[in-house]
Amino acid sequence: MVQAVEAGHVPVMAARIVELLSPALADGGTYVDCTLGLAGHARMILSTSPHARLVGIDRDADALAIARERLAEFGDRVALYEAVYDELPDVLAEDGTPKVQAILADLGLSSLQIDRRERGFAYSVDAPLDMRMTQASGPTAADVVNTYGERELTRILRTYGEERFADRIARALVRERAATPFTTSARMVQVISDAIPAAARHTGGHPAKRTFQALRIEVNRELEALEGLLPAALDALAPGGRLAVLSYHSLEDRLVKQSFAAASTDTAPRGLPIVPVEHRAAFRLLTRGAERPSPEEEADNPRAASARLRATERLQEVAA
Structure with a gap:
């Protein structure tokens, strides 16, 4: 191995x-x-x-x-x-x-952590929303996305991800989780991408990059x-x-x-x-x-x- x-x-x-x-x-x-x-x-x-x-x-x-x-x-x-x-x-x-x-x-x-799909750190593949560096304990990224209020999600994305569309993304995540909670990354990545204005999706790297960074920082403090x-x-x-x-x-x-x-x-x-x-x-x-x-x-x-x-x-x- x-x-x-x-x-x-x-x-x-x-x-x-x-x-x-x-x-x-x-x-x-x-x-x-x-x-x-x-x-x-x-x-x-x-x-x-x-x-x-x-x-x-x-x-x-x-x-x-x-x-x-x-x-x-x-x-x-x-x-x-x-x-x-x-x-x-x-x-x-x-x-x-x-x-x-x-x-x-x-x-x-x-x-x-990056290469093992099941760890959930990469936004380029569909994987469980985990992101914990210590897998045995603590909340997962799914717990954060599915339970935090819109205002708190906005704060995390703006502060930890420096995401200028934090409010739009948080609003979309809260709306979509009401129908079906998020469990894997592909659906969340699509929701994030759709929430960002079309003109901004192709600048500054992958549309989900900053959100994933923010969630990882929050999950692992x-x-x-x-x-x-x-x-x-x-x-x-x-x-x-x-x-x-x-x-x-x-x-x-x-x-x-x-x-x-x-x-x-x-x-x-x-x-x-x-x-x-x-x-x-x-x-x-x-x-x-x-x-x-x-x-x-x-x-x-x-x-x-x-x-x-x-x-x-x-x-x-x-x-x-």
């Missing part, structure tokens, strides 16, 4: 991520992959940093099973945990590793989890430790940008000739703005096209 899955699995901006994180692991230490997926990035990090160990986290039990097989060659250098990434402090406490040297969060869907992860990850870094985050839409990237900017900015009032130690920034940015995949990578791996990479480093502690 691993070989079959690997065919469609290409880790995004992998060489650049190795370049950014490996200096922090030159002398060993712990690398945390908060979104392990099929372990593409993790394998490269462990291979290029032979003295490092991995703490791998994923909420998807299926992905963890495959990752465990793919990482078997690294033996006891690997510890895997089924958890959501904002549970990072609990995972590190269980692992007995309060401070780590490198952390990666790749916020995109894994190839496993992705932004809430990211808001919890960022301060926890920064706090978990040892001096010289590095954090890299790959985001795939503006809502995620905005949160990462704001968090990194705050962490890398002095807090002293302006005009002081010397910034007191307690007010000095604890981090420095490793990327100038958000880095993008190269045109060559986008051509080879279309799933990388929307990726945005930011990274930061905890500065060495300065004696007062």
Whole structure:
């Protein structure tokens, strides 16, 4: 099964991520992959940093099973945990590793989730409206579409999907579900497409793209989890430790940008000739703005096209 899955699995901006994180692991230490997926990035990090160990986290039990097989060659250098990434402090406490040297969060869907039809993430095929990254619990996309009020659906589509026709789509979904609840994606995709003005259906990608994004974020509370992860990850870094985050839409990237900017900015009032130690920034940015995949990578791996990479480093502690 691993070989079959690997065919469609290409880790995004992998060489650049190795370049950014490996200096922090030159002398060993712990690398945390908060979104392990099929372990593409993790394998490269462990291979290029032979003295490092991995703490791998994923909420998807299926992905963890495959990752465990793919990482078997690294033996006891690997510890895997089924958890959501904002549970990072609990995972590190269980692992007995309060401070780590490198952390990666790749916020995109894994190839496993996209390619397995029954998971319901893809709008291009008819599939059950699930979209849960943790399949054992929580509401599905069908639960959201069939039970949320029109106003709440509009808010979700507008906020999480940045869908300018959110009100029209929500109204159509509520109207159509009254006759027959939605269970699979094809009918919902058609309703979404019909609700969008004809002139707008052929611009900005697939008509259902933004709605599916919004539903996925709502089902998996992705932004809430990211808001919890960022301060926890920064706090978990040892001096010289590095954090890299790959985001795939503006809502995620905005949160990462704001968090990194705050962490890398002095807090002293302006005009002081010397910034007191307690007010000095604890981090420095490793990327100038958000880095993008190269045109060559986008051509080879279309799933990388929307990726945005930011990274930061905890500065060495300065004696007062």
